Amino acid sequence: MLISYFIAGFIGGTMGFLSHLYQNKGVIKKPRNTRQGYNVGFWLNVFMGITAALLAVGLLTGEQSLRNIIVVSIVAGLGGERFLISRGVHLEEKKDETQKKIDKRLEQIEKLFENKDREKE
Numbered sequence: 001m002l003i004s005y006f007i008a009g010f011i012g013g014t015m016g017f018l019s020h021l022y023q024n025k026g027v028i029k030k031p032r033n034t035r036q037g038y039n040v041g042f043w044l045n046v047f048m049g050i051t052a053a054l055l056a057v058g059l060l061t062g063e064q065s066l067r068n069i070i071v072v073s074i075v076a077g078l079g080g081e082r083f084l085i086s087r088g089v090h091l092e093e094k095k096d097e098t099q100k101k102i103d104k105r106l107e108q109i110e111k112l113f114e115n116k117d118r119e120k121e
Contacts, residue, residue: 004064008057008073009050015077016049052080
């Protein structure tokens with residue numbers, strides 16, 4: 001069992017690294033200090049690939065065959081960052097919708113108060 005997680009982590013990290021190379025057109029961005037803080041470079045992609053692969057193997061594979069572990073780890077390692085980004089975009093869209101609803105309700109409340117003020121005059 002522990003070996004399957006080790007294999008998944010290794011494959012996920014490798015896929016995260018390859019994903020980093022693909023995104024940056026073959027350039028490896030090394031960790032460095034910047035004005036905004038510390039940039040971990042390619043290690044972020046490696047960590048996200050490892051995490052995604054471990055979660056996928058732990059949650060998705062019912063049958064613990066080596067073939068299933070490898071396939072799920074490859075897919076999760078490559079898609080780990082994209083999945084997290086898509087979830088972030090989805091949450092941002094939901095936040096915008098909620099903000100629009102709140103703004104609309106506030107406008108309705110302001111109109112009610114304006115109408116009551118006019119009636120008093």
